[in-house]
Every structure is written in structure tokens, then in C-alpha cells.
Amino acid sequence: AQSVAQPEDQVNVAEGNPLTVKCTYSVSGNPYLFWYVQYPNRGLQFLLKYITGDNLVKGSYGFEAEFNKSQTSFHLKKPSALVSDSALYFCAVRDMTTDSWGKLQFGAGTQVVVTP
Amino acid sequence: DTGVSQNPRHKITKRGQNVTFRCDPISEHNRLYWYRQTLGQGPEFLTYFQNEAQLEKSRLLSDRFSAERPKGSFSTLEIQRTEQGDSAMYLCASSRQGADIQYFGAGTRLSVL
Numbered sequence: 640a641q642s643v644a645q646p647e648d649q650v651n652v653a654e655g656n657p658l659t660v661k662c663t664y665s666v667s668g669n670p671y672l673f674w675y676v677q678y679p680n681r682g683l684q685f686l687l688k689y690i691t692g693d694n695l696v697k698g699s700y701g702f703e704a705e706f707n708k709s710q711t712s713f714h715l716k717k718p719s720a721l722v723s724d725s726a727l728y729f730c731a732v733r734d735m736t737t738d739s740w741g742k743l744q745f746g747a748g749t750q751v752v753v754t755p
Numbered sequence: 756d757t758g759v760s761q762n763p764r765h766k767i768t769k770r771g772q773n774v775t776f777r778c779d780p781i782s783e784h785n786r787l788y789w790y791r792q793t794l795g796q797g798p799e800f801l802t803y804f805q806n807e808a809q810l811e812k813s814r815l816l817s818d819r820f821s822a823e824r825p826k827g828s829f830s831t832l833e834i835q836r837t838e839q840g841d842s843a844m845y846l847c848a849s850s851r852q853g854a855d856i857q858y859f860g861a862g863t864r865l866s867v868l
Contacts, residue, residue: 673856680861681861682859685858688856733855741786745790747796748796
């Protein structure tokens with residue numbers, strides 16, 4: 640079985656400061672990891688993914704994430720947050736060993752609030 | 756590429772009524788997924804289609820739920836005899852076979868009174 644944990648319900652950060660959103664995962668096989676963002680009344684938008692290769696992946700809007708296999712983590716980061724980054728962020732995992740159809744398991748989400 | 760389209764955006768219904776939602780995936784995407792999202796939770800997988808074949812259904816999908824994708828293009832999700840616990844956002848996503856990224860629609864928000 641696969642699972643995803645986002646330990647923080649909300650992250651508050653001042654504009655211009657670094658932003659980190661935490662995610663840990665559990666899968667029995669090899670993970671594919673994703674970050675999505677959701678703005679009010681809109682669907683989920685893809686930010687970035689880790690499949691294989693470099694542990695640091697870069698995505699849209701200046702976001703990046705670091706895959707850490709030993710800590711089973713995939714934290715989302717942005718060096719300098721913007722007010723427009725305020726949104727709901729979801730981490731998701733797909734177990735590539737047991738699931739060939741792409742079903743995603745999502746975390747509960749982390750609300751990011753960036754204050755001016 | 757017009758994105759994944761879901762209709763209606765909002766649906767208010769009375770308990771016991773039947774409702775149907777529609778999802779139009781990105782053209783040429785042969786994989787289509789339905790998820791359900793309740794307040795304060797992440798999306799939960801409901802069912803998956805590859806072309807017209809429904810290949811997996813979650814235990815969340817009770818007998819009152821049925822999904823179809825008759826020609827491998829658009830899909831419908833029907834809920835019969837709705838209950839208040841069915842109130843949620845229903846999300847549709849599509850992807851190309853062999854691709855990793857799922858593209859989501861804006862969802863249909865269902866409110867059962």
C-alpha cells in the first residue's frame with residue numbers, strides 16, 4: 640500500500656522569504672512523486688515530478704523539490720515566496736512497481752499563506 | 756489543447772435524487788481518472804479508464820456510483836440515490852498512455868441537501 644503524509648496543515652511565510660512544504664511517502668516499490676497546486680475553485684495544476692535521476696528537480700513558477708530516498712521525503716521549496724504563491728499544495732505518489740495505471744495517492748494538502 | 760473540461764461546475768440536489776457529471780479529457784489522452792475531494796482532504800482515487808475500458812474501481816465507489824466512457828472520449832459519472840455524504844468535489848484527470856503527468860479539470864462541486 641502507498642501513502643503520503645503532509646505534516647503541516649498550513650505554512651505561513653513572509654513575501655521574499657524561503658518557502659518549504661514538507662512531504663513524506665511510503666510505497667512498497669519505486670516511487671514516482673509529484674507536487675500539484677490548487678487555487679480556489681480551480682483544478683489541480685502540475686508543478687513538478689520526480690521519476691529518476693537527479694534528486695533535485697525543478698518545476699514551474701520557480702519551485703523545486705528534493706527527493707531523499709533514505710528519509711522517504713520529497714519537500715517542495717521556493718527560494719523567495721510571492722503573495723501569489725498562496726494556495727493549497729498537494730504531494731502525490733505513484734507506486735511504479737505495483738501500479739502500472741498511474742493511480743495517484745495524494746496527501747491531505749498544505750495551505751500556504753504568503754503575507755506581504 | 757483546451758484542457759480537461761468538466762460539467763456542470765456546481766450541482767445542488769436533494770437527497771435521493773440521481774446526478775450525472777461529464778468529463779471531456781484532453782484530446783488524444785486515452786487514460787481518464789475520476790477522483791473525489793472532500794473538504795480538508797486530498798483527492799481520493801475513484802476509478803480509471805484506458806480508452807473505453809474501466810480497469811480499476813476503488814472501494815470508495817459504492818454500487819450507487821457508475822462511470823462510463825463509451826467511445827473512449829468523454830466520460831460520465833452517475834450517482835444514484837444521492838446521500839449527504841456524497842457532497843464533495845468530483846475531479847476528472849486525463850493523461851496519455853506512457854506519460855506520467857495527469858491533467859485535472861476544475862471539478863464538479865456536488866452539494867446534497
